[in-house]
Amino acid sequence: MSMVNGGSTEAEINSLNNGLFPPVAGVTTTLEVRDPGAVTTRTITLTAQNLSPKAVNRTRVINDGAGGKIGYVLFNTFSPNASEAELAGAMTTMRNEGVRDMVIDLRYNGGGLLAVASQLSYMVAGDTRTNNRNFESLRFNALAGTRNPVTGQANNPVPFYTTGLGFSLAQGTALPTLNLPRAFVLTTDATCSASEAVINGLRGIGVEVVQIGGRTCGKPYGFYPQDNCGETYYTIQFQGVNHAGFGDYADGFVPVNAATSTGVKIAGCAANDDLTRELGDSTEGLLRAAIGYATTGTCPTPPPVATSAVQSGAFSSRNAGGSLRLTAPEKGIMETNRDMTMTR
Known part of the structure; x- marks a missing residue:
């Protein structure tokens, strides 16, 4: 430009x-x-036009060339409440298609409702892998003891929710399951909080998570919204840990072949976000790398270590080429967090 x-x-x-x-x-x-x-x-x-944001923006079923099917879901937020029904609908399609691998595109998903993150993880992993296991436990400071200091109740872990919770799907509605031993997650540094809880929660029960893309934001922390005199406060209150007791990923998750020494390295391929193709296009860089790994077990050549000028405010002034450069406005608090809100 x-x-x-x-x-x-x-x-x-x-x-x-x-x-x-x-x-x-x-x-x-x-x-x-x-x-x-x-x-x-x-x-x-x-x-400019008025747009109504959607949680699930695209679904695809891709033939892998060997008689199998790979599912793809572009999922941009765990809020608003409609995300529950949209996800269930997408996963029903994947189940009916008999996909053998699932690619969840969380590259721009900053988080939201932790309960919906639990539901998504359950739908991927299925009953057997989640039975009698916890999606996430809340770790408060040492003064909390065995109580949740916010609710005053026992500090019970977040389970893998197996039914609708009433956000936008009727309570008690059975969720579809794929029963997969692994899941592919497409990531960037905008992949945050509840999205990272999906990665961590699945890894905690032995599901292999294959990360394609870049380092996630590194936010294992969450909150309960607190209303007071017409204002709602969002203060960091707990760290989320998975069934295996792990939650130390403040430097983010990063593919194992990434050229960095920080972050929690997991299986997958480092790759740059591809702005030259539509999301969901099988030739788009991250999705292409996921399909390649699913079919051959190999990665494309990892990108070089990126360097960039320090950014301040909503926009930087110019990039190295001299043209105007921008960063989109920050998302709302409900879209970039691990939100403990439940239906009443």
Whole structure:
């Protein structure tokens, strides 16, 4: 991108912000862009519209070339409540198709309802692997003892929920199961909190999690929303640990072949987010790497160690090539956390 509304100086950063993420519908923004490999620029006009976010944005069943099927679900948030029913519908499709491997695209999923993370993990792993096991236990500080200091009740672990909880699926509705021994998870540094709880929770019961992409954000912590005088407070209150007692991943999860010495290394392939293909396209970089690993057990050449300038505020000024560079606004608190809210 070289020009926004006729300007190309750093003063146009705010224009870029307002143009790409306007607060109201109907706002138009004119951009001058240069396509990859092109010499000349072209002009495009964007008009803002109201959009209703969805949790499950795409599902696919991919033939692996050897008579098997690989399922793919693009899952962007564990909130709002509709995520429960959307996930159950997606997993019902995968079960009916008889997929032998499952790719869960969490690359932009910052978290949300921990109960829905538990449901997703149960649907992947099935009854036998989750029976009499815990999805996550809440570790408070030493003063809490055996009580949950927020609720005042016994500090009981979060189970693998096997039925609908009433968020958007009727309570008691049996959830579909895939009964898989492994799951593929596509990740970036935007994969956070409840998304990481899925990785950790499945690993805690012996399900192999194959990570494709980049380091996750590293947030094994969570909260109970607290209302007070018209305000809701979200303070970090606990660390989540899996059935095996592990929860120390503050430096994130990272594929084993990544060129880094930090983070919890697990099976998988380091790969960069591919912005040249649509999500769900089998030739998109992360999904292509997952399919390759599922069928051959090998990874593409890992990307080199990335270096970047320190960012501040919502946007940086310019990238190394001199063009305007931006970062999307932060998600809401309910979408970037491990939220203990339950239906009443």
